[in-house]
Amino acid sequence: MTSVTDVSPARPAFRLTRAFWGIERLVVPALLIAGWEAFARSGMLPPALLPAPSAVLHALGDWVFGFDETTQSYSGHWLRDALASALRVFGGFALASLFGILAGVAIGWSRLFEKTLEPTLQMLRPIPPVSWIPLAIIWFGIADKPAIFLVFLGAFFPVLMNSIHGVKTVDHNLVRAGAMMGANSRQMLTDIVLPAALPSIFAGLRIAVGSAWMLTVTAEMVAVKSGLGYVLWDSYYFLRYDIVLAAMISIGLLGYLSDLGLKAIMARTLRWQQTTTVQGRAG
Amino acid sequence: MxxxxxxxxxxxxxxxxxxxxxxxxxxxxxxxxxxxxxxxxxxxxxxxxxxxxxxxxxxxxxxxxxxxxxxxxERPGSDRGVVFQQPTLMPWLTAIDNIAFHLKLKGVAKAERYDRAMEFIDLVGLRGFEHHHPSEMSGGMNQRVGIARALLMNPSxxxxxxxxAALDAQTKLEMQEELVAIWQKRRCxxxxxxxxxxxxxxxxxxxxxxxxxxxxxxxxxxxxxxxxxxxxxxxxxxxxxxxxxxxxxxxxxxxxxx
Structure with missing residues (x-):
């Protein structure tokens, strides 16, 4: 009788798929960049209007390492600019997370807060954060503060909405089970409702970190004289589209890395969820 | 009375x-x-x-x-242990933490919590699974955790x-036998x-x-x-x-x- 567990014939195919899954992330970007380079070199547009990827890479390299001063006054200053933006993102995001979770849990859990606090917050929510720029400038001047304020506004509402939703959708049988085991109202919140709402809160945090990068860059274009957004807008005035694109790439990369970091924290915190979800099975 | x-x-x-x-x-x-x-x-x-x-x-x-x-x-309390139709365990806690949850709420130190919960892990036959999350166990095992959780409070x-109700026929029979055995042993x-x-x-x-x-x-x-x-x-x-x-x-x- 042959063993049903013998899987050796399938092995080579298995190895091929493994190899493919190692590089699959690179296929789409590589094709896009190759097409772009070919188009830029074809001469259909003047190189000043659409720099080739190689030119952008050159500008980015000089911006980061400062080898030939192609990027003039920015040469070698990438780290300083990126750090300036990242600190604003971090500051605004941290504040938004703190207040968003606090207010969201309060509104989700308590009728009193729902009735008193929520209508005001929901009225403020549709106002685009960028429309606060004039007020932010006259209140906070031209520095880090207006940018942090804008990031806070953009990141606060996704965290708030998802925290409210997370608390409101906690299985009421879990609350009953908690009451049966003698939880007081503080324990009910910290030991049952909060952990149960965490998946939803994390979803809000991930949306918020994206908004945070968007608003940092917007604020830097208008109200701040440093950071990646400022470099982007300044280079536009000097017609340096290679630097504009290098700035865009930097922002995309840093935004992606922040989300990756948040995802890693989420995976650690919500390990209990992994075997039951689509995400868990894929990872 | x-x-x-x-x-x-x-x-x-x-x-x-x-x-x-x-x-x-x-x-x-x-x-x-x-x-x-x-x-x-x-x-x-x-x-x-x-x-x-x-x-x-x-x-x-x-x-x-x-x-x-x-x-x-007047209100729910730990003098009345409830076993729900669905196990209703805290999905973020392991079996032993679910069983000892009542002790955690009372502020009992972790070592003592685990010590006392192990007795109930053994009582419901879950040794070896104490550090599994509910999502990693079968419906019958989760319901055993639910029963152990209620027993640990030593309710009247x-x-x-x-x-x-949600278990297959064979598991149901086993669980019924175990429940009777527990009831005879603990007199509740x-x-x-x-x-x-x-x-x-x-x-x-x-x-x-x-x-x-x-x-x-x-x-x-x-x-x-x-x-x-x-x-x-x-x-x-x-x-x-x-x-x-x-x-x-x-x-x-x-x-x-x-």
Missing amino acids: AAIELRNIVKVFSDKRRGRDLLTLDNINLDIEANDFVCLLGPSGCGKSTLLNIIAGFEQATSGRTLVDGKQV VILMDEPF TIVFVTHSVDEALVLGNKIVVMTRRPGRIREAVNFDLPRPRDITSPEFNDAKRHILALIREESTRLAQAS
Whole structure:
């Protein structure tokens, strides 16, 4: 009788798929960049209007390492600019997370807060954060503060909405089970409702970190004289589209890395969820 | 003094959307003695779960008095352990943390919590799975955690709401045997809600047959067949015939009424 567990014939195919899954992330970007380079070199547009990827890479390299001063006054200053933006993102995001979770849990859990606090917050929510720029400038001047304020506004509402939703959708049988085991109202919140709402809160945090990068860059274009957004807008005035694109790439990369970091924290915190979800099975 | 005294319990649910009231429990009077294993038997919608929820303190009776150990029930509490229809474990906690959750709420240190929970891990036969999350265990194993969690509180009564309804037939039989063994070993009062005549007869030493809505007590049958019970014995079948007759009588009465 042959063993049903013998899987050796399938092995080579298995190895091929493994190899493919190692590089699959690179296929789409590589094709896009190759097409772009070919188009830029074809001469259909003047190189000043659409720099080739190689030119952008050159500008980015000089911006980061400062080898030939192609990027003039920015040469070698990438780290300083990126750090300036990242600190604003971090500051605004941290504040938004703190207040968003606090207010969201309060509104989700308590009728009193729902009735008193929520209508005001929901009225403020549709106002685009960028429309606060004039007020932010006259209140906070031209520095880090207006940018942090804008990031806070953009990141606060996704965290708030998802925290409210997370608390409101906690299985009421879990609350009953908690009451049966003698939880007081503080324990009910910290030991049952909060952990149960965490998946939803994390979803809000991930949306918020994206908004945070968007608003940092917007604020830097208008109200701040440093950071990646400022470099982007300044280079536009000097017609340096290679630097504009290098700035865009930097922002995309840093935004992606922040989300990756948040995802890693989420995976650690919500390990209990992994075997039951689509995400868990894929990872 | 009985462990649980139910006096003239009436429960009316107001159906606001349809603008009418629904009489769910109609004047329930019942005494449950300490160390009794009582099965509340009745068709779906007869209010047996509502009655259990009233004893648990999850719901308030519209009128009537509920006493557990002579004390009026006002809210849920750890003197009444509840085993839910679904395991209802905290999904972010491991088996042992779920079982010891009551101790955590009381501020007991981790080492002592685990020490005390291990006894119950062993009691329900889950050694080796104490650090598994609910999502990593089967429905039967999770329900064992739910039972252990209720037992650990050392409650004066344990309330069980069709806890084996979602399990497959074989697991259900095993769990019923284990529950009887635990009850014999620990001598506790159990109120067990079920819609299965066989389950009630395998488990209970008192079977309370309820009528269709509005829920009333049709008859409380004492059933002291020695254990382990042989479900093919004449005594078992006599009792079963008697209870089935009660239920059939009830449905004929309903059919004539309509």
